[in-house]
Amino acid sequence: MTRDDPFSGSGIARRLFRMDRELESVVRDAQCRDWVADRPDRVGFARLGQVRHEVFTAARRYRVAVPRVDVAELLLMTVVAVAVPVVLARWSEHPLFLAAAFVAGGWAALAGRAGWRRLRRFRARTARVGPAAIDDPYLYAGLRRRIEACAVAARADGSHRRRVAATDLEYALDWLAAAQDELPRGA
Amino acid sequence: MSVRALHAELNAVRALVGDGLAEVTGAAGDPGQFWIRSACARLTALDGVLVEAAGGLATPVIAAAATVVSFGAVALSAALAQAAGLSGIAVLVVVGLVLVTLLGAASRMSRRLRVALGRRRLDRAGTPPLGARPHDASAHVGLIVVPDALLRARVRLVSATLRQAGSRHWTVPELRTAARTDPLRRLAHADLLLCQAIDCLERYLDDLAKEWP
Numbered sequence: 001m002t003r004d005d006p007f008s009g010s011g012i013a014r015r016l017f018r019m020d021r022e023l024e025s026v027v028r029d030a031q032c033r034d035w036v037a038d039r040p041d042r043v044g045f046a047r048l049g050q051v052r053h054e055v056f057t058a059a060r061r062y063r064v065a066v067p068r069v070d071v072a073e074l075l076l077m078t079v080v081a082v083a084v085p086v087v088l089a090r091w092s093e094h095p096l097f098l099a100a101a102f103v104a105g106g107w108a109a110l111a112g113r114a115g116w117r118r119l120r121r122f123r124a125r126t127a128r129v130g131p132a133a134i135d136d137p138y139l140y141a142g143l144r145r146r147i148e149a150c151a152v153a154a155r156a157d158g159s160h161r162r163r164v165a166a167t168d169l170e171y172a173l174d175w176l177a178a179a180q181d182e183l184p185r186g187a
Numbered sequence: 188m189s190v191r192a193l194h195a196e197l198n199a200v201r202a203l204v205g206d207g208l209a210e211v212t213g214a215a216g217d218p219g220q221f222w223i224r225s226a227c228a229r230l231t232a233l234d235g236v237l238v239e240a241a242g243g244l245a246t247p248v249i250a251a252a253a254t255v256v257s258f259g260a261v262a263l264s265a266a267l268a269q270a271a272g273l274s275g276i277a278v279l280v281v282v283g284l285v286l287v288t289l290l291g292a293a294s295r296m297s298r299r300l301r302v303a304l305g306r307r308r309l310d311r312a313g314t315p316p317l318g319a320r321p322h323d324a325s326a327h328v329g330l331i332v333v334p335d336a337l338l339r340a341r342v343r344l345v346s347a348t349l350r351q352a353g354s355r356h357w358t359v360p361e362l363r364t365a366a367r368t369d370p371l372r373r374l375a376h377a378d379l380l381l382c383q384a385i386d387c388l389e390r391y392l393d394d395l396a397k398e399w400p
Binding site for chain 2: 027028029030031033035036038043045046047049050070079082085086089093095096098099100102103106107111117120122124125127129
């Protein structure tokens, strides 16, 4: 657990980034369950969305460009768009041929993206519906521990820009507690 | 769901949210109160998200434009680089730099284009009938309930989102997958903002009921 050591002071941005991704998937799952009335609750995911917003604000104070895009998809498209023209350019160096090679690379990247999305949709069609992640009490416990660790590290930081991130993380803890209040008890 | 119908539904949601926002700002006793201010900020941001949701370009259009532009740019820059005496890998590097610059410019312009396009499309699509205007309960006594317009806006927004997803894909995993890409991603974000605004108003009313200062 060295990567969660709260007193190292490094890698906070990476931890905030990871939390942002996790919260995004939990919020999306809860929202879709609310839409199809599988678990109708419009308050819980809204509050977790606030937590995510605050964590994102804190991450931005560390000057992290948190990409809002699908990283795997972007990586696939980049690799294809670079590889195709580099391979094709061995045959000829005529400018028009090079232009055609680069255009072919772009089309191949788009085709790769379409195939990737189709695969994801196919896997979703056959997937089983598990329990909702938002109902897991350990999610809240773990998030609270990690946000607190990040806030401790941010408060001890040398730069005042990053010390402000501690305030955002306090707000995130407030919203997290509010979201946990919405969980059905007992039942 | 046809594109035109989606735009009309989004217009209806915008009108309802505007009604709700007017009611909140008009009826709240203390407009600077924290929860009221948070709710108003979310409702204002929601309008921009809906405009952006309407402004997406179809993939074939993007692909055609990118093909034309990148063909011209690559042919021109490769010819220039070869005229300057470069060859082999160096030409490819020059071309790659030109393309990356173009991509950066395009991604910086895309947001502005999206907003302009979305506004134009929404202006052109009419507003469907909103039904009877709800009885304005809190005109004189201040904000006592969450405005009915906001709740109805949420119903319309969710039904528009689900119709956009298609009725054959109404399982949780499929919706989760669809919500990762536009336009459902933006519609989900708009729905999240609306729920947050309603939650903020509910907390405000809760505090009032407890006579919190």
